Amino acid sequence: MIKLIECPRDAMQGIPGFIDTAIKAAYINQLLEVGFDTIDFGSFVSPKAIPQMRDTAEVLDLLDFHDSKSKLLAIVANLRGAEEALSFPEIDFLGFPLSVSETFQQRNTHASIMEALKTVETIQNLCEVKGKKQVVYLSMGFGNPYGDPYSPELVAEFVEKLAQLQIETISLSDTIGIATPDLITQLFEVQIQAFPQIEFGAHLHSRRESIAEKVLAGLRAGCKRFDGALNGLGGCPMAKDDLVGNMATEVMIETLESEGYSLGLNKSELVEAMKLTHFVFNS
Known part of the structure; x- marks a missing residue:
């Protein structure tokens, strides 16, 4: 079974103008009608770091x-x-960004990879007590882009630690x-075979013309979980100045x-959600 994770949080977080809380909630409510497996709807992070997400708790209160x-992530x-x-029973998944790059880990969470791994362990223990699941990105x-060490073998080392x-x-x-x-096929194929107990997802950013080939590359390797955002909006504001959009759902x-x-x-309902994107992201 294919799981599609729709990510309005990722679509919104880098937009400089604040999107009204009621508009955010109306958009997510429409996405809830479509039938996606999971909605990555918001984040509980520093409002100084990601000001767009400072109203996540208020948005959650308005969801119907x-x-x-x-499910909500x-x-x-x-x-x-x-x-x-x-503390919110409506939330099913907590997503934590663990980076293979030391530089990006510091930029994104103001912590080292070693410190972040300890945080992952603590959150995992809390999730087990609360009956929630943790998704590690x-x-x-x-x-x-920083010149930090990278190789498929390094990715495998991280997966082993998380396992x-x-x-x-x-x-x-x-x-x-x-x-x-x-590379998409190689990474997923190796990890899926080595760790059959783990569900591997693809959270890829891409130019629109490259989306189909990337999805097919993941499928070839056995990936059945894909993150995206309608119209390919968004990207990580902590990565670099020019954002590469999400995979267009x-x-x-x-x-x-x-x-x-x-x-x-x-x-x-998907058609209605597509119409709403133009209003939400141009309001």
């Missing part, structure tokens, strides 16, 4: 789940954020959009359906 099957960058996220998982911590979901993240189809849907996958989405 109806009969939505979608919130990003956290430290123990304080994790504890806040864990391996940022810069396909290379970095020892009983992490069940790891999303390999191409934070700056440099992954090639060959609508292109991923077209690619996956052309391969024969039935995604179980409400297409009429």
Whole structure:
């Protein structure tokens, strides 16, 4: 079964103008109607670092789940954020950004990789107590622009450490959009075979014209979990100045359906969500 993770949080977080809380909530409520497996809806991080996400708790209070099957994921960058996220019963997953690049780990969470791994372990213990799941994003998982060490073998070392911590979901993240189809296939194939107990996801950033080949590369390797954002909006504001957008969800849907996958989405609600993106991100 294919899992699509829709990421309005990633789409919104780098936009300089503050999006009104009610507008954010209305957009996420529409996404909840579509039938995505999970909505990456917000983050509990420093408002100084990511001011766009300072109202995540208020947005959550305005969400109306109806009969939505979608689960909620919130990003956290430290123990304080994790504890806040864990106080909300509506949140199913806590996402933590662990970087293969030391430079990016410092830029993104103001902590070393070693410190971040300790935080992952603490959050994992808290999640087990609270009945939640942690999703670890391996940022810069396909290379970095800083000259920090990188290799597929290094990625495997990180996955091994996370496996020892009983992490069940790891999303390999191409934070700056440099992954090639060959590297995507290689990384996922090796990790999926080596760690069958772990669900591996693809959080890739890409130019629109390269999305289909990247999805197909992941599929070839056995990846069944893909993150995206409608219209390919967003990118990581901590990575570098010029953002490479998220994988456009609508292109991923077209690619996956052309391969024969039935995604179980409400297409009429998807059309409405696509219309809303133009209002939300230009308001």
